[in-house]
Amino acid sequence: MNAALTLRERSEAEASRLPPLLARAEHLAGTVLLGDHGRRRAGLGDDFWQYRPAQIGDSRRMIDHRRSARGDQQFVREREWQIAQSIMLWVDQGASMRFTSDKSLPTKADRARLLGLATAILLVRGGERVGLTGTTLPPRRGNAQIIRLAQAWSQDAESDYSPPEHRAMIPHARAVFISDFLGPLDEVELALTKSADRGVRGALLQVLDPGEETFPYRGRTIFESVGGSVRHETLKAGDLRERYLDRLAERKDALTKLCRATGWQLGQHHTGDSAQAALLWLYRALDGGAR
Numbered sequence: 001m002n003a004a005l006t007l008r009e010r011s012e013a014e015a016s017r018l019p020p021l022l023a024r025a026e027h028l029a030g031t032v033l034l035g036d037h038g039r040r041r042a043g044l045g046d047d048f049w050q051y052r053p054a055q056i057g058d059s060r061r062m063i064d065h066r067r068s069a070r071g072d073q074q075f076v077r078e079r080e081w082q083i084a085q086s087i088m089l090w091v092d093q094g095a096s097m098r099f100t101s102d103k104s105l106p107t108k109a110d111r112a113r114l115l116g117l118a119t120a121i122l123l124v125r126g127g128e129r130v131g132l133t134g135t136t137l138p139p140r141r142g143n144a145q146i147i148r149l150a151q152a153w154s155q156d157a158e159s160d161y162s163p164p165e166h167r168a169m170i171p172h173a174r175a176v177f178i179s180d181f182l183g184p185l186d187e188v189e190l191a192l193t194k195s196a197d198r199g200v201r202g203a204l205l206q207v208l209d210p211g212e213e214t215f216p217y218r219g220r221t222i223f224e225s226v227g228g229s230v231r232h233e234t235l236k237a238g239d240l241r242e243r244y245l246d247r248l249a250e251r252k253d254a255l256t257k258l259c260r261a262t263g264w265q266l267g268q269h270h271t272g273d274s275a276q277a278a279l280l281w282l283y284r285a286l287d288g289g290a291r
Contacts, residue, residue, distance in 0.1 A: 092179035101211025163187035175202035
Protein backbone atom coordinates (compact mmCIF):
# COMPACT_ATOMS: atom_id res chain seq x y z
CA MET A 1 0.00 0.00 0.00
CA ASN A 2 2.80 2.42 0.91
CA ALA A 3 4.55 1.70 -2.39
CA ALA A 4 1.34 2.38 -4.30
CA LEU A 5 0.79 5.66 -2.46
CA THR A 6 4.37 6.74 -3.11
CA LEU A 7 4.00 5.94 -6.81
CA ARG A 8 0.76 7.90 -6.95
CA GLU A 9 2.30 10.90 -5.21
CA ARG A 10 5.25 10.86 -7.59
CA SER A 11 2.94 10.53 -10.60
CA GLU A 12 0.80 13.45 -9.44
CA ALA A 13 3.90 15.55 -8.80
CA GLU A 14 5.19 14.82 -12.30
CA ALA A 15 1.82 15.53 -13.88
CA SER A 16 1.57 18.86 -12.06
CA ARG A 17 4.68 20.05 -13.91
CA LEU A 18 3.09 19.75 -17.33
CA PRO A 19 0.65 22.70 -17.43
CA PRO A 20 3.20 25.28 -16.19
CA LEU A 21 5.90 23.91 -18.50
CA LEU A 22 3.58 23.93 -21.49
CA ALA A 23 2.39 27.45 -20.72
CA ARG A 24 5.93 28.76 -20.37
CA ALA A 25 7.05 26.98 -23.55
CA GLU A 26 4.08 28.40 -25.49
CA HIS A 27 4.87 31.88 -24.20
CA LEU A 28 8.57 31.53 -25.06
CA ALA A 29 7.80 30.22 -28.55
CA GLY A 30 5.47 33.17 -29.05
CA THR A 31 8.38 35.58 -28.62
CA VAL A 32 10.09 34.19 -31.74
CA LEU A 33 8.55 35.12 -35.07
CA LEU A 34 8.31 32.37 -37.66
CA GLY A 35 10.44 33.23 -40.67
CA ASP A 36 11.51 31.08 -43.57
CA HIS A 37 12.05 28.11 -41.29
CA GLY A 38 9.33 25.50 -41.57
CA ARG A 39 8.27 26.38 -45.11
CA ARG A 40 7.45 23.40 -47.22
CA ARG A 41 10.48 23.08 -49.43
CA ALA A 42 12.01 20.42 -51.66
CA GLY A 43 14.89 19.39 -49.44
CA LEU A 44 16.75 16.53 -51.14
CA GLY A 45 14.32 15.81 -53.96
CA ASP A 46 10.88 14.43 -54.71
CA ASP A 47 11.87 10.78 -55.10
CA PHE A 48 9.77 8.15 -53.34
CA TRP A 49 11.20 7.19 -49.96
CA GLN A 50 8.81 4.87 -48.15
CA TYR A 51 5.26 4.08 -47.12
CA ARG A 52 4.38 4.55 -43.48
CA PRO A 53 1.15 4.13 -41.48
CA ALA A 54 -0.94 7.29 -41.26
CA GLN A 55 -0.58 9.18 -37.97
CA ILE A 56 -2.58 11.76 -36.06
CA GLY A 57 -1.88 15.11 -37.69
CA ASP A 58 -1.60 13.76 -41.25
CA SER A 59 -4.07 15.43 -43.61
CA ARG A 60 -6.47 13.37 -45.73
CA ARG A 61 -4.75 14.41 -48.95
CA MET A 62 -1.52 12.75 -47.76
CA ILE A 63 -3.14 9.27 -47.82
CA ASP A 64 -1.99 6.99 -50.64
CA HIS A 65 -5.30 5.34 -51.51
CA ARG A 66 -3.80 2.72 -53.84
CA ARG A 67 -1.47 1.37 -51.13
CA SER A 68 -4.16 1.70 -48.44
CA ALA A 69 -6.67 -0.30 -50.52
CA ARG A 70 -4.61 -3.46 -49.98
CA GLY A 71 -5.70 -3.72 -46.36
CA ASP A 72 -7.55 -2.08 -43.49
CA GLN A 73 -4.81 0.39 -42.57
CA GLN A 74 -4.20 3.75 -44.22
CA PHE A 75 -0.71 4.60 -45.48
CA VAL A 76 1.13 7.78 -46.38
CA ARG A 77 3.58 7.92 -49.26
CA GLU A 78 6.69 9.77 -48.09
CA ARG A 79 9.21 11.45 -50.33
CA GLU A 80 12.77 12.48 -49.51
CA TRP A 81 11.86 16.12 -48.88
CA GLN A 82 9.29 15.02 -46.32
CA ILE A 83 11.84 12.88 -44.48
CA ALA A 84 14.12 15.92 -44.29
CA GLN A 85 11.37 17.74 -42.39
CA SER A 86 11.63 15.35 -39.42
CA ILE A 87 13.40 16.76 -36.38
CA MET A 88 14.52 14.49 -33.55
CA LEU A 89 15.07 15.93 -30.08
CA TRP A 90 17.09 14.76 -27.11
CA VAL A 91 17.00 16.58 -23.75
CA ASP A 92 19.31 15.25 -21.03
CA GLN A 93 17.33 13.82 -18.09
CA GLY A 94 20.38 12.99 -15.97
CA ALA A 95 20.74 14.04 -12.34
CA SER A 96 23.56 16.48 -13.15
CA MET A 97 21.00 18.59 -15.00
CA ARG A 98 19.11 19.24 -11.75
CA PHE A 99 21.95 21.40 -10.41
CA THR A 100 21.57 25.10 -9.65
CA SER A 101 24.09 27.27 -7.80
CA ASP A 102 21.46 29.78 -6.67
CA LYS A 103 17.80 29.42 -5.72
CA SER A 104 16.99 32.39 -7.94
CA LEU A 105 18.19 30.48 -10.99
CA PRO A 106 16.38 27.65 -12.79
CA THR A 107 18.00 24.23 -12.83
CA LYS A 108 19.72 23.21 -16.02
CA ALA A 109 17.01 20.56 -16.51
CA ASP A 110 14.22 23.12 -16.26
CA ARG A 111 15.86 25.40 -18.82
CA ALA A 112 16.72 22.50 -21.15
CA ARG A 113 13.15 21.17 -21.10
CA LEU A 114 11.74 24.64 -21.66
CA LEU A 115 13.99 25.21 -24.67
CA GLY A 116 13.34 21.74 -26.08
CA LEU A 117 9.57 22.10 -25.83
CA ALA A 118 9.54 25.67 -27.19
CA THR A 119 11.65 24.51 -30.13
CA ALA A 120 9.19 21.69 -30.79
CA ILE A 121 6.26 24.13 -30.67
CA LEU A 122 7.92 26.40 -33.25
CA LEU A 123 8.67 23.46 -35.54
CA VAL A 124 5.14 22.07 -35.33
CA ARG A 125 3.75 25.52 -36.12
CA GLY A 126 6.00 25.52 -39.17
CA GLY A 127 4.45 22.28 -40.40
CA GLU A 128 7.29 19.97 -39.46
CA ARG A 129 7.33 16.68 -37.59
CA VAL A 130 9.07 16.43 -34.23
CA GLY A 131 9.86 13.50 -31.98
CA LEU A 132 12.45 11.97 -29.69
CA THR A 133 15.65 10.30 -30.74
CA GLY A 134 15.37 6.52 -30.50
CA THR A 135 12.21 4.52 -31.00
CA THR A 136 9.90 5.62 -28.16
CA LEU A 137 8.33 8.64 -29.85
CA PRO A 138 8.79 8.88 -33.65
CA PRO A 139 8.42 12.31 -35.29
CA ARG A 140 4.81 13.45 -35.79
CA ARG A 141 2.89 16.64 -36.34
CA GLY A 142 0.20 18.22 -34.19
CA ASN A 143 -0.37 19.60 -30.72
CA ALA A 144 -0.85 16.09 -29.33
CA GLN A 145 2.81 15.44 -30.04
CA ILE A 146 3.78 18.46 -27.93
CA ILE A 147 1.89 16.94 -24.99
CA ARG A 148 3.72 13.65 -25.49
CA LEU A 149 7.09 15.40 -25.49
CA ALA A 150 6.22 17.30 -22.31
CA GLN A 151 5.24 14.05 -20.62
CA ALA A 152 8.43 12.32 -21.73
CA TRP A 153 10.59 15.15 -20.42
CA SER A 154 8.86 15.26 -17.05
CA GLN A 155 10.70 12.09 -16.00
CA ASP A 156 14.09 12.38 -14.28
CA ALA A 157 16.84 9.80 -14.74
CA GLU A 158 18.48 8.42 -11.60
CA SER A 159 22.01 8.28 -13.00
CA ASP A 160 24.26 11.34 -12.82
CA TYR A 161 24.64 11.47 -16.60
CA SER A 162 22.19 10.37 -19.25
CA PRO A 163 23.79 9.43 -22.61
CA PRO A 164 22.16 10.63 -25.84
CA GLU A 165 20.08 8.13 -27.80
CA HIS A 166 21.61 7.21 -31.15
CA ARG A 167 19.31 4.46 -32.42
CA ALA A 168 16.84 4.84 -35.30
CA MET A 169 18.19 8.16 -36.58
CA ILE A 170 16.15 8.98 -39.69
CA PRO A 171 18.41 9.49 -42.74
CA HIS A 172 18.82 13.12 -43.82
CA ALA A 173 16.68 14.41 -40.94
CA ARG A 174 17.74 17.04 -38.40
CA ALA A 175 18.30 16.78 -34.67
CA VAL A 176 18.71 18.84 -31.49
CA PHE A 177 20.68 17.67 -28.44
CA ILE A 178 20.43 19.73 -25.22
CA SER A 179 22.60 18.85 -22.21
CA ASP A 180 25.40 20.10 -20.00
CA PHE A 181 27.64 17.54 -21.76
CA LEU A 182 29.75 17.14 -18.61
CA GLY A 183 29.47 13.33 -18.54
CA PRO A 184 31.46 10.76 -20.54
CA LEU A 185 32.06 12.14 -24.02
CA ASP A 186 32.29 8.80 -25.83
CA GLU A 187 28.49 8.38 -25.97
CA VAL A 188 28.08 11.88 -27.41
CA GLU A 189 30.77 11.14 -29.99
CA LEU A 190 29.04 7.89 -30.93
CA ALA A 191 25.67 9.61 -31.33
CA LEU A 192 27.00 12.41 -33.52
CA THR A 193 29.17 10.08 -35.59
CA LYS A 194 26.26 7.74 -36.29
CA SER A 195 24.09 10.73 -37.12
CA ALA A 196 26.65 12.07 -39.56
CA ASP A 197 26.92 8.66 -41.25
CA ARG A 198 23.17 8.83 -41.96
CA GLY A 199 23.26 12.38 -43.23
CA VAL A 200 21.70 13.81 -40.06
CA ARG A 201 22.75 17.34 -39.16
CA GLY A 202 21.69 19.34 -36.17
CA ALA A 203 22.37 21.60 -33.22
CA LEU A 204 24.07 20.74 -29.95
CA LEU A 205 23.31 23.19 -27.12
CA GLN A 206 25.40 23.04 -23.95
CA VAL A 207 23.47 24.39 -20.95
CA LEU A 208 25.54 25.36 -17.92
CA ASP A 209 24.90 27.06 -14.59
CA PRO A 210 26.86 30.32 -14.05
CA GLY A 211 28.57 28.73 -11.06
CA GLU A 212 29.95 26.01 -13.31
CA GLU A 213 31.57 28.67 -15.47
CA THR A 214 33.15 30.76 -12.71
CA PHE A 215 33.81 28.23 -9.90
CA PRO A 216 33.20 30.79 -7.11
CA TYR A 217 34.03 28.40 -4.25
CA ARG A 218 36.58 29.17 -1.53
CA GLY A 219 37.75 27.56 1.70
CA ARG A 220 36.16 24.41 3.12
CA THR A 221 33.71 23.05 0.58
CA ILE A 222 31.91 19.75 0.07
CA PHE A 223 31.31 18.88 -3.57
CA GLU A 224 28.64 16.24 -4.16
CA SER A 225 26.98 15.11 -7.35
CA VAL A 226 23.21 15.63 -7.54
CA GLY A 227 22.74 11.88 -7.83
CA GLY A 228 24.90 11.31 -4.75
CA SER A 229 27.38 8.97 -6.43
CA VAL A 230 30.38 11.29 -6.03
CA ARG A 231 31.43 13.26 -2.94
CA HIS A 232 34.62 15.24 -2.31
CA GLU A 233 35.53 17.48 0.61
CA THR A 234 38.36 20.00 0.52
CA LEU A 235 39.64 22.71 2.85
CA LYS A 236 41.01 24.81 -0.02
CA ALA A 237 38.42 24.88 -2.80
CA GLY A 238 40.10 27.91 -4.35
CA ASP A 239 43.16 25.79 -5.16
CA LEU A 240 41.02 23.64 -7.46
CA ARG A 241 39.71 26.54 -9.52
CA GLU A 242 42.39 26.70 -12.21
CA ARG A 243 42.40 22.93 -12.76
CA TYR A 244 38.62 22.88 -12.98
CA LEU A 245 38.49 25.76 -15.47
CA ASP A 246 41.17 24.08 -17.59
CA ARG A 247 39.16 20.85 -17.74
CA LEU A 248 36.00 22.75 -18.61
CA ALA A 249 37.85 24.52 -21.43
CA GLU A 250 39.14 21.15 -22.66
CA ARG A 251 35.59 19.77 -22.70
CA LYS A 252 34.30 22.75 -24.69
CA ASP A 253 37.17 22.41 -27.14
CA ALA A 254 36.42 18.70 -27.59
CA LEU A 255 32.76 19.47 -28.29
CA THR A 256 33.77 22.14 -30.79
CA LYS A 257 36.02 19.73 -32.69
CA LEU A 258 33.38 16.98 -32.61
CA CYS A 259 30.69 19.26 -34.03
CA ARG A 260 33.04 20.59 -36.69
CA ALA A 261 33.92 17.04 -37.76
CA THR A 262 30.28 15.90 -37.96
CA GLY A 263 28.76 19.05 -39.46
CA TRP A 264 26.73 20.02 -36.40
CA GLN A 265 26.27 23.48 -34.87
CA LEU A 266 27.47 24.06 -31.30
CA GLY A 267 25.92 26.63 -28.99
CA GLN A 268 26.34 27.43 -25.31
CA HIS A 269 23.81 28.85 -22.88
CA HIS A 270 23.85 29.85 -19.21
CA THR A 271 20.76 29.46 -17.07
CA GLY A 272 21.19 33.05 -15.91
CA ASP A 273 20.84 34.33 -19.49
CA SER A 274 17.78 34.91 -21.64
CA ALA A 275 15.96 31.76 -22.72
CA GLN A 276 14.68 33.68 -25.74
CA ALA A 277 18.22 34.19 -27.05
CA ALA A 278 18.94 30.46 -26.77
CA LEU A 279 15.68 29.55 -28.51
CA LEU A 280 16.43 31.94 -31.36
CA TRP A 281 19.88 30.35 -31.73
CA LEU A 282 18.35 26.86 -31.93
CA TYR A 283 15.75 28.08 -34.41
CA ARG A 284 18.43 29.52 -36.71
CA ALA A 285 20.87 26.61 -36.20
CA LEU A 286 18.35 24.13 -37.62
CA ASP A 287 18.50 26.08 -40.87
CA GLY A 288 22.29 26.26 -40.71
CA GLY A 289 22.25 29.99 -40.04
CA ALA A 290 23.82 30.09 -36.57
CA ARG A 291 27.55 30.12 -35.97
